[in-house]
Amino acid sequence: MKLPAVLKHRPIVVSENYERVDGRFARNTDAKGLSLGLAQCSDRGKAAISAKVWRSAGENWSKQSEELPLHQVLDLSILICRSLAHFREAYRYEYFYDPQEPVLDRIGLQGGAMTVAIYMGNGRINEDMKLFNQALSADDEMIGERLRPLSQILKDMGY
CATH class of the missing domain: 1.10.10 (Arc Repressor Mutant, subunit A)
Known part of the structure; x- marks a missing residue:
């Protein structure tokens, strides 16, 4: 499942196969990817980097996805x-x-x-x-x- 690049957090470096290595939850997790990217809270002209866990239980990306400053x-x-x-x-x-x-x-x-x-x-x-x-x-x-x-x-x- 491709991570979206159209949301406010814009991925730059990704691990799109995270569901295969998510510890004890591997292959049975809603955490589909990890990314480092431009933070959704970045002001125009000022970039902030954040890490994000991308969650999806099906076709849509979950609001449970978390974004944290590095x-x-x-x-x-x-x-x-x-x-x-x-x-x-x-x-x-x-x-x-x-x-x-x-x-x-x-x-x-x-x-x-x-x-x-x-x-x-x-x-x-x-x-x-x-x-x-x-x-x-x-x-x-x-x-x-x-x-x-x-x-x-x-x-x-x-x-």
């Missing part, structure tokens, strides 16, 4: 990686975190810091942490399969 995609990647690092050592705690120190990290960005923390506002955090850990364990191979090429690409780029 820095937010990268911030989510940072959050994912920092969380994965935490859960590698989380077995040391009864509930996979230290309730006395829920802040996992503060990562400097643009003169401030992005705080990565366990959300103590979740009334079922202890139970949910166990479920989250189980889900990470179940998806470990699939996540690693994506982190390895990402790591190599970042190294090749000098990061």
Whole structure:
């Protein structure tokens, strides 16, 4: 299924076969493609780049398709990686975190810091942490399969 080029998000770099590689949802997903392109919120004469997940359950493109600015995609990647690092050592705690120190990290960005923390506002955090850990364990191979090429690409780029 070809991604549309007539909508406000204008694809530039695409993965049109994403439904074949969408993790555990592969071949049974409404996520049909990924793209980097010109953002729908770009002002005339000013370009902003965004990433988009294109969703379609049939003939029409879904309003559930998501568009994110690239820095937010990268911030989510940072959050994912920092969380994965935490859960590698989380077995040391009864509930996979230290309730006395829920802040996992503060990562400097643009003169401030992005705080990565366990959300103590979740009334079922202890139970949910166990479920989250189980889900990470179940998806470990699939996540690693994506982190390895990402790591190599970042190294090749000098990061």
